[in-house]
Amino acid sequence: MKDLQRLRTSLKEEVELALNAQVKMEAEASSKYLAMASWCEVNGYLYSAKYFFKQAEEEREHMLKIFHYLADQGVMAYAPEVGPVPHDYPSFRSIFEAALQSEINVTHSINRLVTLCRRVEDYATENFLQWFVKEQVEEEINARRALELFDVIGEEGTGRFQIDRHVYKITQLDIE
Amino acid sequence: MKDSFTLHELYRTAKGFTQQCDLTNRIILSFGEQVIAFRYLDFVSFRRKVDRVNLHDMIFNLDDAYDFEVIEAPKSNQQLVLTLCDLVQLRELLSGTQFALDLNTMLHEALYTYVA
Numbered sequence: 164m165k166d167l168q169r170l171r172t173s174l175k176e177e178v179e180l181a182l183n184a185q186v187k188m189e190a191e192a193s194s195k196y197l198a199m200a201s202w203c204e205v206n207g208y209l210y211s212a213k214y215f216f217k218q219a220e221e222e223r224e225h226m227l228k229i230f231h232y233l234a235d236q237g238v239m240a241y242a243p244e245v246g247p248v249p250h251d252y253p254s255f256r257s258i259f260e261a262a263l264q265s266e267i268n269v270t271h272s273i274n275r276l277v278t279l280c281r282r283v284e285d286y287a288t289e290n291f292l293q294w295f296v297k298e299q300v301e302e303e304i305n306a307r308r309a310l311e312l313f314d315v316i317g318e319e320g321t322g323r324f325q326i327d328r329h330v331y332k333i334t335q336l337d338i339e
Numbered sequence: 340m341k342d343s344f345t346l347h348e349l350y351r352t353a354k355g356f357t358q359q360c361d362l363t364n365r366i367i368l369s370f371g372e373q374v375i376a377f378r379y380l381d382f383v384s385f386r387r388k389v390d391r392v393n394l395h396d397m398i399f400n401l402d403d404a405y406d407f408e409v410i411e412a413p414k415s416n417q418q419l420v421l422t423l424c425d426l427v428q429l430r431e432l433l434s435g436t437q438f439a440l441d442l443n444t445m446l447h448e449a450l451y452t453y454v455a
Contacts (some may be wrong), residue, residue, distance in 0.1 A: 164347045164359065164361065165359070165364065166441065166443055166444050166447040167359060167366065167379045167443075168363065168379060168440050168443070168444045169373060169444050169447060169448075170379075171378075171379040171380060176383070224340045237380075238380065238382065239380060270450070317419055
């Protein structure tokens, strides 16, 4: 009797579902960053807006990377439904705090995925996820660096103006 | 031509049974009057659709629309009109089938993997 399941895919169903959940999480993260970019743009923090637009694009790229991996493994990747995301933030600083928290949540999720892969002995997917493990280290560094600027520069006087100008340098974005 | 060599029963309940056809690589579901052949991925998608039906709503909502659920079988141009009772029985059959498929994978891994 043939093993129809294995002939179709090497992914275990629980890994497939967890990867699809990660697709959704990355899409939500992208949407959150877009909302942050919008808030920054309308409140005059144009450099930070550029920074968040770039972050939104990156999260979408992460989502597509997993999306393509699922398809390559012969299973269905589900286009994620993204619910409403917060658009109101009490302060400039709170946006960066929310961004860091979002990155921490993604890191936890990636770590849980790696643990799952080890448990079910899916070493190919674990290897694929190592790129995300490394990427999350960088994402958290960037998010922390942005928050550090608030402490280093201070928000008094023209502080927020200076912070905004320095945020883009974190990822060396080109700003016209 | 399908025969006992290519058709393997996966699971059987009072309401139906499933078989695996090694000639066409299809999973054949016989449930009540209906017979549907699925590719593996379509079978998984169909099972998830059946699992997603909210039985609680069907039990407690008095609206006529909640008396049955229409589920389309992927790529077969067939629809199943299922009552609450049908859904419970179909879920049992499909989860039993999935168990048989999982068990077969485990057996293949344990028995047919070359050990140096």
